[in-house]
Amino acid sequence: MDCDPNIHQSPPRQGEEVLDQGKMGLVVILVGAPGSGKSTFCNDVMVAARRPWVRVCQDTIGNGKQGTKLQCQMSATAALKDGKSVFIDRCNIDQEQRVDFVKLSETGADVHAVVLDLPAKLCISRSVKRSGHEGKLQGGRAAVVVNRMLQKKELPKLCEGFSRITFCQNESDVKDAVKTYSALGPSDTLPAGVFGEKSKESKVQLGIMKFLKKVEKPDKDDSGKDIIPDEHVTHDIIPRPASVGNTCTMELENKNEDDVSMNDNSSSQRSFIGDNHGVPTLAFPSISTADFQFDIEKASDIIVDSVSDFLKRFNNVRLVLVDLSVKSKILSLVREKSTKKHIDSSKFFTFVGDITQLYTRGKLKCNVIANAANWRLRPGGGGVNAAIFKAAGKSLENATKECAETLSPGNSVVVPLPSNSPLHLREGVTHVIHVLGPNMNPQRPNCLNNDYIEGCKVLCNAYSSLFANFASIFKDQIRNESKRNSSGISDSHNLFEGTTSTYSHDSDQKIKQEGHYNSEKNKKYKGFPYSHASKDKVSIPHEDHGYVQSEAPSDVLASNKISSNSMSRAIVDCKIGNNKRSAEVRKRTWGAWAQALHDIALNPEKHKDVVMEMSDAFVVLNDMYPKAKKHILVVSRLQGFDCLADVQQEHLSLLKKMHSAGAKWADRFLREDSSLIFRLGYHSVPSMRQLHLHVISQDFDSTHLKNKKHWNSFNTSFFRDSTDVLEEIEKHGVVTVNDDEKLLTKELRCHKCCSAHPNIPRLKSHITNCKAPLPTHLHDGKLVYAPSNCASGTSSNLS
DNA sequence: GTTCTAGAAC
DNA sequence: GTTCTAGAAC
Incomplete structure (x- = not known):
């Protein structure tokens, strides 16, 4: 095997002992897109290695040419038998690609993953530039391949069978990992667990941890050396087999598998039920996995991660996942994963039974239960929703309507x-928390069409929001108890130290909430100041709302982290008497530079040089810094009407007028240049005051389009199509805005073919040549173009 | 919203 | 050295 030219092996060093067969074998599976530096990583380790390594590279294993996966497996097995450690140098980008190599652990070897999760633009730029690549992936073709591959990227997890996973997100991480592996002596081992997994919003997380007055245990100490995970603190450690009587799977199952009665709990289980000794307990069903058909494997990961993060922050609480049958797959998956994650079983466990009869039939006291609600918050529909509304009676329906x-x-x-x-x-249930998760069922409204990237985000949001609301309820209870009891409850009893949102625990009393931002939070959201219907509303003291909606920002949730923002930054939508949202809450303050449109709209006669059209309702003008060949603004003249969050049902006719005016101007431009295609819409969070509709041609051919924010503000869901806005107002009376600030810093992707590009100049150069049509979802009436222009594949809808 | 600019990336 | 980004200031 040593002579095999396809196997790249580090030379044995003087005095180096050869390992016994299979005794200390180590397989390191590299995971990363082309250009991520896998081969370089292997070579760098092997140059300095203190143990014999073999690099198995699929690009060259077939007599110097590309070979098969099977050849790689066979070579790796042979190398292990020969006492060598092995690098599997191929992309291994998803679980399916890795599974056969993970099986090498059957030889007795330890299997690690090293993930080179470097920015897409870096991988693309390296792949495009390189020459003499073993896999012949270089030049223009490389960008396409890298793009395609990154779209199916699936990061490895311990449950796949790895004993150690190292994430590298930048060059410095890669250097550290090279150092770690090259320093491994012949009989050394590395601690098991997950290392270097950073949330993409690490800055946010830091703020959150500070905000919560807790410090996250770092992966590395000051010297940069890995710290061996403490199983009582660190969550991502190698799973141990659960020992009998010491497992977090304290499920109260019935002996008769299909019987949902809960009278037959074994004595060993009973200690976890009965009186909750005042410990706030939330029982919740699995969200979205029943009628909404969300993948249970993914859902179980999200549940366990969300629970784990929540319990890291709060001690004196219990969470219980409930399902009807002992055969429930979601329960067994969650049990298995929470055991692996060593989640404290007294704080989180699964429960088989009817969520509406947890105490009377299961002796499980839960103060709060979650309902897998529908968007209308109405009874019916079957499942948990129907059961809870039925069990709670008309009073829940009325209370829900109030909220x-x-x-x-x-x-x-x-x-x-x-x-x-x-x-x-x-x-004994004092609160019901209605939760709405993502829908993957095409038979139900708002189906995500199998988009699990979005789906997972939404499900994370749902759980984070649920737990945040649960936390808020009990924070206030403690505060109120302290007030009632002159002896008081010490601060240490306050579960929610560091959080800011508060609730009344009195179930017949209207919810009150107040919030406070520390300076760090204000700084973080500086770029996204909101008016009353937006996320910053928590900073506004409220005395008379009807309800509280809590939402975790998706930037945090993208990494399955429960957000402390969601603990403190509950969204408050107001409903006062006449069902209208309150406009009394403090409005966003606007900088001097943001007033230009406001001044023009209110005094158009003073700006005749720029106003192209004027009516009582709106003015039309060219955008001063157009981001495309044609880019105009239709600006509302209604005073105090600044952004989509201000929109209510009564504004529908005004927005229709603005749309018609915009469409008319688009038609006028099309008569001058029939090659143009227009899109009409609003920014979710505008920079300029006074609600304005953008009418922008889709060439984005402008020197004023200079940065990522410019691009993403027109080419992500930050841009709300006017037709969608009108439809939402008609249906719901309000408009949802995607105010996730991450949208504006997303990687740059072509709006037609979706390819990623490393910077604005490269993107602009691409879009001038890209011949792909605009995506099909825009063809649903969102584009305006000349009937003669077949480029978009549909006809104009607005002429 | 833009401009300016330090410093990172190339 | 040049190009590009991102944050501060306005």
């Missing part, structure tokens, strides 16, 4: 359960 009319996916709303509700009287 909220609709719910958007990824959000939750707390409804205090009136004391006359049977669910309150019989089961």
Whole structure:
């Protein structure tokens, strides 16, 4: 094997002992796109290695040419038998590609993953530039391949069978990993676990941890040396087999598998139920995995991660995942994963039974139960939603109406359960939290069409929001208890130290909430100041709302992290008497530079030089810094009407007028240049005051389009199509805005073919030549173009 | 929103 | 050395 030219082996060093067969074998599976530096990593380790390594490279294993996966497996097995450690140098980008190599652990070898998760633009730029690549992937073709590959990237997890995973997100991480592996002596081993996994919003997380007055245990000490994970603190450590009687799977199952009664709990299980000794307990069903058909494997990961993060922050609470049958796959998956993650089983466990009869039939006291609600927050529909509304009686329906009319996916709303509700009287449930998760069922509204990137984000949002609301309920309870009891409760009893949102625990009392931002939070959201219907509303003291919606920002949730923002930054939508949102809450303040449109709209006669059209409702003008060949603004003249969050049902006719005016101007431009295609829409969070509709040609051919923010503000969901806005107002009376600031810093992708590009100049050079049509989702009435222009494949809808 | 500029990336 | 980004200032 040593003579095999396809196997790249580091030379044995003087005095180096050869390992016994299979005794200390180590397989390191590299994971990364072309250009991520896998081969360089292997070579760098092997040059300085203190143990014999073999690099198995699929690009060259077939007599110097590309070979097969099987050849790689066979070579790796042979090398291990020969006492060598092995690098599997291929992309291994998803679980399916890795599974056969993970099986090498059957030889007795330890299997590690080293993930070179470097920025897409870096991989692309390296791949495009390189020459003499073993796999012949270089030049223009490389960008396409890297793009395609990154779209199916699936990061490795311990549960795949790895004993150690090292994530490298920048060059410095890679250097550290090279150092770690090259320093490995013949009989050395590395600690098991996950290392270097940083949330993409590490800056945010830092702020969060500070905000919560907790310090996250770092992966490395000051010297940069790996710290061996402490199983009681670190969560991503190698799973141990759960020992009998010491497992977090304390499920209260029935002996009869299909019987949902809960009277037959074994004595060993019983200690976890009964009186909750005042420990706030939330029972919740699995969100979206039933009728909404969300993949249970992914859902179970999200549940376990969300729970784990929540329990890291709060001690004196219990969370219980409930399902009807002992055969429930989601329960068994969650049990298995929470055991692997060593989640404290007294704080989180699964429970088989009816969520509406947890105490009377299961002796499990839960103060709060979550409902997998529908967006209308109405009874019916079967499943948990129907059961909870039925069990709670009309009072839950009425209480819900008092609090909220609709719910958007990824959000939750707390409804205090009136004391006359049977669910309150019989089961001791004081609050129901309605949660709406993502829908993957094409038969149901808002189906995500198998988009699990978005789906996972929304499901994370849903759980984070749920747990945040649960936390908020009990923070206030403690505060109120302290007030009532003159002896007081010491601060150390306050579960929610560091969080800011507060609730009344009195279920018949209207919810009150107040929030405070520390300076760091204000700084973080500096770029996204919101008016009353937006996320910053928590900073506004409220005295008389009807309900609280809590939402975790997706930037945090993208990494399955529960957000402390969601603990403190509850969204407050107001409903006062006449069902209208309150406009009394403090409005966003605008900088001097943001007033230009406002001044023009209110005094158009003073700006005749720039105003192209004027009516009582709006003015039309060229964007001063057009981001395309044609880019105009239709600006509302209604005073105090600054952004989409201000929009209510009564503004529908105004927005229709603005749309018609914009479409008319687009048609006028098309008569001058029939090659143009226009899109009409609003920025979710505008920079300029006074609501304005952008009418922009899709060439984006402008010197004023200079940075990522410019591009992404027109080419991500930050841009809300006017037709969608009108439809939402008609249906719901309000407009949802995607105000996730991450949208504006996303990687640069062509709006037609979706390819990624490393910087603005490269993107602009690409889009001038890209011949792909605009994506099909825009063809649903969102584009305006000349009938003669077949480029978009449909006809104009607005002429 | 833009401009300016330090410093990172190339 | 030049190009490009991102944050501060306005």
